[in-house]
Amino acid sequence: MRIPIIAGNWKMHKTASEAVQFVERIKEQVKGTDVEVVLCTPYTLLYPVKEAIKGTNIKLSAQNMHWEDQGAYTGEVSPLMLKELGVEYCIIGHSERRLYFNETDETVNKKVHAALKHNIKPIICVGETLEQRESGQTNTLVKNQVVKAFEGVPGDRVAEIVIAYEPIWAIGTGKTATSEQANEAIYNIREVIRELYGEEVYTEIRIQYGGSVKPDNIEEIMNQEDIDGALVGGASLKPDDYVALVNF
Numbered sequence: 001m002r003i004p005i006i007a008g009n010w011k012m013h014k015t016a017s018e019a020v021q022f023v024e025r026i027k028e029q030v031k032g033t034d035v036e037v038v039l040c041t042p043y044t045l046l047y048p049v050k051e052a053i054k055g056t057n058i059k060l061s062a063q064n065m066h067w068e069d070q071g072a073y074t075g076e077v078s079p080l081m082l083k084e085l086g087v088e089y090c091i092i093g094h095s096e097r098r099l100y101f102n103e104t105d106e107t108v109n110k111k112v113h114a115a116l117k118h119n120i121k122p123i124i125c126v127g128e129t130l131e132q133r134e135s136g137q138t139n140t141l142v143k144n145q146v147v148k149a150f151e152g153v154p155g156d157r158v159a160e161i162v163i164a165y166e167p168i169w170a171i172g173t174g175k176t177a178t179s180e181q182a183n184e185a186i187y188n189i190r191e192v193i194r195e196l197y198g199e200e201v202y203t204e205i206r207i208q209y210g211g212s213v214k215p216d217n218i219e220e221i222m223n224q225e226d227i228d229g230a231l232v233g234g235a236s237l238k239p240d241d242y243v244a245l246v247n248f
């Protein structure tokens with residue numbers, strides 16, 4: 001049984017006091033949900049949010065990390081540091097990091113291994129540009145991203161990993177992939193996991209959709225057979241919208 005996961009990716013938004021206010025506003029209203037509720041915050045908010053979510057069903061995620069435990073990497077944050085802050089999940093390979101910060105399939109793979117070493121569950125992002133979709137490359141490209149991200153990951157760790165299929169053309173554009181397009185891509189991703197790991201593991205991994213998810217389209221997305229959740233940017237910043245998303 002795959003428990004659906006709705007994760008809010010705050011990207012580079014909110015100060016510590018705004019974050020704490022947000023949690024205060026939503027914490028009672030998300031209690032009754034059957035989905036896993038996750039907030040992916042900037043590093044500076046991890047500690048205040050960790051304190052604010054005590055005793056709630058809200059879980060904490062980072063948005064990135066380095067793959068080494070420590071070292072001379074000015075400006076970076078390690079999985080060891082995140083673990084001590086109570087971080088359960090970490091987004092790895094978001095398209096914005098691939099685009100603006102030189103994230104590659106190789107660094108994604110290193111980070112996946114580092115996260116698993118520290119029992120942090122990776123949320124691995126994959127997805128294609130509009131140009132790639134229009135030239136029919138979606139399946140090959142996404143398959144390649146998945147295969148590389150999972151290189152060397154043993155089958156008994158796969159169920160801890162979440163994949164987020166985020167078509168780049170649907171991020172922050174108000175343009176959602178149709179629920180059929182999203183479901184098809186996610187079905188294909190699960191088939192890649194089947195090819196890599198076989199029958200037992202492929203049914204366990206959770207695969208989310210991300211890209212302009214809002215309260216008014218969440219239900220249709222979540223009703224798709226293969227979609228196990230959503231990774232939400234813009235709409236996760238507003239308390240009422242986020243509450244509506246997790247109680248869809």
Ligand SMILES: O=C(CO)COP(=O)(O)O
Pocket residue numbers: 009094166170171172173174210211212213231232233234235
């Ligand atoms: O990138 C996303 C989540 O990681 C999606 O962002 P939006 O929901 O703002 O389109």
